Amino acid sequence: MHSQEVGIVVHGTHFLKASNELYSALFTNISALEKKTKKEKKFLAVNLRSTFQSLIALNQTVSKQLSAKSDQLKEELKTSVEEHTHTSQNLKKTKEEKKILTAELSGLNEKSQKVNDTIKELKKTITRHQSDIVEADQRRLNAALDLIPLYGLIDGIIKGDPRRGIPFFSQVNGIISLCKKEKEESERRLGMAKKETKNLNDESQALASRIDKSEQKMSATAKKLEELNATILSKDLEIKQIGKDLTLIGNLNISLKNITVRHRFLQGDLDLRVEMIDDGELDDNFISDIFNAAQSIHRTFIQESRESLVFTKVEWLTEGKRPRLTQES
Amino acid sequence: MALQSISPLSVVTTENLQLLANSSEPLVQKQIKAIETLFYNVDVTKAMNDLSNVGTLLATAYAGTKNHPSCAKVVDILANYQTLIKNSSAATTMFVGGSLEAIKMHKKAHDKASEKKYSLAIKFIAQCATIAKSMENASEELVKESALLCDQSKEALIAAISDEQVSTNDRKRIHEEINKLKAQEASLQSKITDLGNQVKEEREKEKTAAKKADRAQTYALVTGIISTVLSPITLLGTAAVKLLNPFSNEGTHTQQTSSSIMFNKLLAQIQTRNEELVKIGEEIDLKKIQLEQEKLNGGDQTKIKTIESEIQTLNIKKESRTKLLKECELALQKLQASFEKEQNVYLKREEEAALKRAVIQKEEREANADLKKSVVLLEGLNEGDDELSKSIASLEVAVKTLGKVKTVFENVRLFWKGVEAQCQSLSNIEVLKLLGDDEDDDFSSEIVNAAWNWCVLGQICIKSSSAIAGVDKKVDDIMKNLPSASETKQLIQQAAQQIKLQIELGDNKEG
Numbered sequence: 001m002h003s004q005e006v007g008i009v010v011h012g013t014h015f016l017k018a019s020n021e022l023y024s025a026l027f028t029n030i031s032a033l034e035k036k037t038k039k040e041k042k043f044l045a046v047n048l049r050s051t052f053q054s055l056i057a058l059n060q061t062v063s064k065q066l067s068a069k070s071d072q073l074k075e076e077l078k079t080s081v082e083e084h085t086h087t088s089q090n091l092k093k094t095k096e097e098k099k100i101l102t103a104e105l106s107g108l109n110e111k112s113q114k115v116n117d118t119i120k121e122l123k124k125t126i127t128r129h130q131s132d133i134v135e136a137d138q139r140r141l142n143a144a145l146d147l148i149p150l151y152g153l154i155d156g157i158i159k160g161d162p163r164r165g166i167p168f169f170s171q172v173n174g175i176i177s178l179c180k181k182e183k184e185e186s187e188r189r190l191g192m193a194k195k196e197t198k199n200l201n202d203e204s205q206a207l208a209s210r211i212d213k214s215e216q217k218m219s220a221t222a223k224k225l226e227e228l229n230a231t232i233l234s235k236d237l238e239i240k241q242i243g244k245d246l247t248l249i250g251n252l253n254i255s256l257k258n259i260t261v262r263h264r265f266l267q268g269d270l271d272l273r274v275e276m277i278d279d280g281e282l283d284d285n286f287i288s289d290i291f292n293a294a295q296s297i298h299r300t301f302i303q304e305s306r307e308s309l310v311f312t313k314v315e316w317l318t319e320g321k322r323p324r325l326t327q328e329s
Numbered sequence: 330m331a332l333q334s335i336s337p338l339s340v341v342t343t344e345n346l347q348l349l350a351n352s353s354e355p356l357v358q359k360q361i362k363a364i365e366t367l368f369y370n371v372d373v374t375k376a377m378n379d380l381s382n383v384g385t386l387l388a389t390a391y392a393g394t395k396n397h398p399s400c401a402k403v404v405d406i407l408a409n410y411q412t413l414i415k416n417s418s419a420a421t422t423m424f425v426g427g428s429l430e431a432i433k434m435h436k437k438a439h440d441k442a443s444e445k446k447y448s449l450a451i452k453f454i455a456q457c458a459t460i461a462k463s464m465e466n467a468s469e470e471l472v473k474e475s476a477l478l479c480d481q482s483k484e485a486l487i488a489a490i491s492d493e494q495v496s497t498n499d500r501k502r503i504h505e506e507i508n509k510l511k512a513q514e515a516s517l518q519s520k521i522t523d524l525g526n527q528v529k530e531e532r533e534k535e536k537t538a539a540k541k542a543d544r545a546q547t548y549a550l551v552t553g554i555i556s557t558v559l560s561p562i563t564l565l566g567t568a569a570v571k572l573l574n575p576f577s578n579e580g581t582h583t584q585q586t587s588s589s590i591m592f593n594k595l596l597a598q599i600q601t602r603n604e605e606l607v608k609i610g611e612e613i614d615l616k617k618i619q620l621e622q623e624k625l626n627g628g629d630q631t632k633i634k635t636i637e638s639e640i641q642t643l644n645i646k647k648e649s650r651t652k653l654l655k656e657c658e659l660a661l662q663k664l665q666a667s668f669e670k671e672q673n674v675y676l677k678r679e680e681e682a683a684l685k686r687a688v689i690q691k692e693e694r695e696a697n698a699d700l701k702k703s704v705v706l707l708e709g710l711n712e713g714d715d716e717l718s719k720s721i722a723s724l725e726v727a728v729k730t731l732g733k734v735k736t737v738f739e740n741v742r743l744f745w746k747g748v749e750a751q752c753q754s755l756s757n758i759e760v761l762k763l764l765g766d767d768e769d770d771d772f773s774s775e776i777v778n779a780a781w782n783w784c785v786l787g788q789i790c791i792k793s794s795s796a797i798a799g800v801d802k803k804v805d806d807i808m809k810n811l812p813s814a815s816e817t818k819q820l821i822q823q824a825a826q827q828i829k830l831q832i833e834l835g836d837n838k839e840g
Contacts, residue, residue: 088396099709107702236813243808261423
């Protein structure tokens, strides 16, 4: 067992080795106890007691380390949950921002659609005015043709325009003027429609630019949401892992505590026996009692350590990072 | 089982302890009851059973508070609860073992006392005091842990209530926004309808003005033509004049302006004058023929003079009609100017209507965009409202759960406080020491009494241990699988109703 700046190392195999050494000393003492004199027995019993004390001290050290680790993990768990909450609230806020952006974008798209619809209508109007201009031109041409004797009359009758039957120069000239005026009017209206179209095109362009900006914002928000979701997922995994590690460490600590308690009882018993040696009241079953108890504890220890301790390694990674618990091979 | 055979000093195993606890012997029960009442203010079995259910409640509270600040407090409780359960489990195991160990020591002390080896007996009893002291320390730790959990539960409860309040306020704000948007939506819809009507109206005005402008323009031109070609028209006769009227076929007066009415009147006058002129011309021609014939026939000078005079009168009449026609020509010229003015007025109106229509259409587009925005915002707000209502429901469950948890931890604290007090009492062996020193006869009976005390502690710890045994695995399962954000939703949906019902049923029972 050794410590590092970044924390305490609890290494299953190291702990087991140290424990085994102590157990080995314990059994040597117990087996030797039978053959000794009262004084020697007392000496050995005292030694035995100190072996138990060492075992208890070893267990307590590891238990304290595990408790410290557990406390640290609890803090990390709390921090992770706080970070998860913070990220979730950020996610909620970003979702709200996205909703507002969606609404704004919908409004802009709607406006753009309506502008384009109006532009389409205006295009129809422009086409109509252009056609009016062509028609006025045609009528002017017809009127000019009417200057040719009888042409207008005949053509007028054919085309159902009896006014063309008045073959007076002035009147024909008047019709020419009328057509010209009509053309001018259509041109004026065409101009108005074109001006309105231009305004709308400008508006449409401005809208397109705003839509583009909003879409860029939307895309950035979507990216942020993706990142936040990924952070939440990773925090969830982290929380789960800390929960697992806490459980592992908790169980490890309980195993050690249980062993420590049994060692303590045994140590207490030994304390009593040491005193009883002085009183000449040493129990006949003392040696077998101690031996059986020690064996029982050892069995439990081996069994429990196999289940949790031996196969578990607490790895302290680089500074500032959380330890990772892995199974020892 | 006879009372002797169930003497506390005969207890060696946990089974013996349980047998003693379950004994129907009134004296035994009385003894157990007396000690229990002395140290324990809570129902031990209930307190421990409740503690075993806390895991589920905390897991639900964790799910309920997920994504809220109070969640960190709940997870802290959950982690400390796991520690409490493990430490409680270790403690109860240790206490059962310790009690059995102490009873064994008491048996030995009793034996030594029977042999009058009082000092040795005291040593055995003193060993039990050490066990009791370590148990007292362990109990004290558990009291502290339970008290901490109790405090943490209170804090978490306050935090969850605060979160619930925040969510409720958020929901209130959302409801206000929803109502505002709904009102805005209705107002916008009405505005859009209104603007649509205005656009129609302006379009109609624009059309009418254009039509009127076109009419005025045509009138102006025709009036101009007529005024210029008035004499040739005269030669053509009334049919030609009628033909010149560009709106002669309309036959309606609804679209006629004062100028067009004037135009028609003038045209009618021209027609009349024209007809008169033609008639006068014909009469003059006839008189001229008569005059020629009279002159050729060498007729009566008086008759010739009369004819000449009539021709003269007719010529005067003709001149007067021509003058009138000239006046009509002048009137037509004035009318032309009036038509031109009228045309300009209508053109201006047309332009104004077009501009107004464009402005209204722009306003209409804005209103449509605002409406669309409102509708989408409303959808989002409804979604948010739905999420918040679920969140509030989850927090409600969490608040109820944490309230329950707090009580459980308080009872657990009281339980360990009782154990601590009992251990304290057991570690105090001053009376036994005094009796032993005086080699008192009551010493042995005091040892039996103390053994009873250990028996009761042991059997209480067996009860606790069996209640906690299953919990350890349960809390490990919860901690090993802390629900993720998505799992939380499912969990709370499944558990919320059930747990709410359980809590309410529990509350009613307690009430």
